[in-house]
Each structure stands twice: as structure tokens, then as C-alpha cells.
Amino acid sequence: MRNAGFRHLLLLGALLAVFTGRAFADDLTTLTNGTAYAKDDNFQPGWREATAGFGIMFSPIGSSYARPTVDYVPGYIEAGYMLSHIHGSGFFRNNYEIAVEAFGAGIYQETGHYIAGGTLWLRHNLIPEGSRFVPYVQVGGGLVSQDIDHKYDGHNVNFNVDAAGGVRFFVKPKMSINAEFLYQHISNANTGSHNIGINALGPLLSASWFF
Numbered sequence: 001m002r003n004a005g006f007r008h009l010l011l012l013g014a015l016l017a018v019f020t021g022r023a024f025a026d027d028l029t030t031l032t033n034g035t036a037y038a039k040d041d042n043f044q045p046g047w048r049e050a051t052a053g054f055g056i057m058f059s060p061i062g063s064s065y066a067r068p069t070v071d072y073v074p075g076y077i078e079a080g081y082m083l084s085h086i087h088g089s090g091f092f093r094n095n096y097e098i099a100v101e102a103f104g105a106g107i108y109q110e111t112g113h114y115i116a117g118g119t120l121w122l123r124h125n126l127i128p129e130g131s132r133f134v135p136y137v138q139v140g141g142g143l144v145s146q147d148i149d150h151k152y153d154g155h156n157v158n159f160n161v162d163a164a165g166g167v168r169f170f171v172k173p174k175m176s177i178n179a180e181f182l183y184q185h186i187s188n189a190n191t192g193s194h195n196i197g198i199n200a201l202g203p204l205l206s207a208s209w210f211f
Contacts, residue, residue: 039134039170040086042210043095043127049080053206057105057184061201068152070198071109076101076206078121086127097123101140112148115186117160134168134176144186154192161185168208180204 041047054075060067080099088094099121107113121140128134140162147156166180182204187197 039132039173039210040127042174043082043086043097043125043134045082045085047082047210049078049082049097049099049208049210051078051080051099051178051206051208052076053078053178053180053204055180055182055202055204057182057200057202059198059200061183061199067196067199068148069110070107070112070148070200072105072107072115072200074103074105074115074204076103076204078102080121080123080208089129091126091128093127093129095125095127097121097125099123099138099140101142107148111152112146115144115146117144118142119160119162121162132170134170135166136168137163137165139163146186148198150192151194152196153186153198154188154194158186158188158197164204166204174210176208176210178204178206178208180206 042049052075054073057072057074059070059072078099078101080097083096083098086093086095101119101121102117103119104116105114107115119140119142121138123136123138126135142160144158144160145156146153146158162182162184164180164182166178168176168178170176180203182200182202184200185197186200188195
């Protein structure tokens with residue numbers, strides 16, 4: 001049931017809060033005396049970001065005609081690389097980042113058991129001056145393996161096309177917790193006998209480290 005999926009997300013969110021809460025408490029003075037704004041260093045060319053997270057996805061969204069119910073709980077890891085200097089001023093200071101992601105998900109509602117794959121992301125970071133919040137938007141695509149009924153997807157190997165928006169909150173100058181909302185489309189791009197595919201939407205939580 002979908003209520004069970006929400007309970008899973010809340011439990012994982014509580015674990016993330018416990019993990020990051022001590023880091024926030026230990027660094028509160030540093031974050032409020034101005035040192036935290038050294039976070040700008042994290043968004044210079046050549047800086048790297050490592051991220052681990054989880055979420056819950058619901059499908060179908062939009063037109064549900066002939067589409068299966070595929071609700072799943074993904075976990076993922078990412079490696080990001082900053083491509084550009086910070087440009088602009090005020091709230092609209094920004095840069096660009098590329099990231100590679102590997103993810104795996106358990107399907108808990110209706111057809112199939114798993115979804116696993118990889119995504120290449122292009123991310124646009126907004127880096128407001130004097131703030132611990134860093135919003136971002138991103139688009140990506142990649143390959144997926146899954147075992148939903150082949151009357152919907154034709155075969156196991158498919159493509160994913162994604163769009164997401166989120167915000168980082170820096171609990172340390174080199175560490176953030178992140179909340180994100182993801183749209184994910186999975187289909188075989190008409191390379192199989194059937195191509196109904198999956199349109200899913202859901203929230204993600206994660207933590208990032210910059211180096």
C-alpha cells in the first residue's frame with residue numbers, strides 16, 4: 001500500500017535527521033558567525049560533490065490510461081563535478097555542475113520487483129549570497145534495468161529521462177542535507193514490442209559532502 005511507502009520514507013528521514021543533527025549542533029557557532037559562507041568554495045570549477053540519498057516514487061501520474069501502478073523506493077549515490085565559476089549577484093548567483101548517479105529501487109506496489117540503473121545529470125545551482133540554502137534544478141537521462149510485466153515495457157533494458165528541483169541546506173561548510181522532488185520517465189524508446197512505460201513523481205532526501 002502507498003501508506004506503507006510513506007512510512008518507509010518517514011523512517012529513513014528520521015535516520016538522516018539523527019545522522020546530520022549532531023553535525024548541525026556541533027557547527028552552529030561556525031555557521032552563524034560568517035564562516036559558513038566559505039561554502040562558495042564548494043561551487044568553484046573542479047570541486048567535487050558526493051551524495052547519498054533515498055526517496056519514494058509514485059506512478060502513474062498524469063494520464064493513467066493503460067499504465068501500470070508502479071510505486072517504488074529508490075536509493076542512490078552520486079558523484080558531482082563543478083563545471084563553472086559562480087556568476088551573477090544576490091539571489092541569482094549561479095553555476096553549473098555535472099553528476100553521475102547509480103540507483104536501485106524496490107517496487108512495493110503492483111507490477112515488478114526492482115528498478116536499477118544510472119543517470120547523467122546537468123545541474124544548475126543557485127547560490128544566494130549570505131545564505132545556507134542553495135536551490136537547484138537539473139535534467140538527466142540514462143539506462144535502466146527493471147522486471148515489470150513486459151506487456152508494459154517490452155523488455156528489461158530501458159531508458160530513463162528525468163527532471164528535478166531541490167534545495168541544499170548547509171549544516172557544515174562542506175556538508176549539506178538536501179530535499180528534492182523528482183519526475184522520472186522510464187520507457188524503451190520504441191525499441192520493444194510494447195512501450196507504455198512509467199511516469200513517476202516523488203520526493204527524495206539526501207546528504208552531500210564537498211571536497
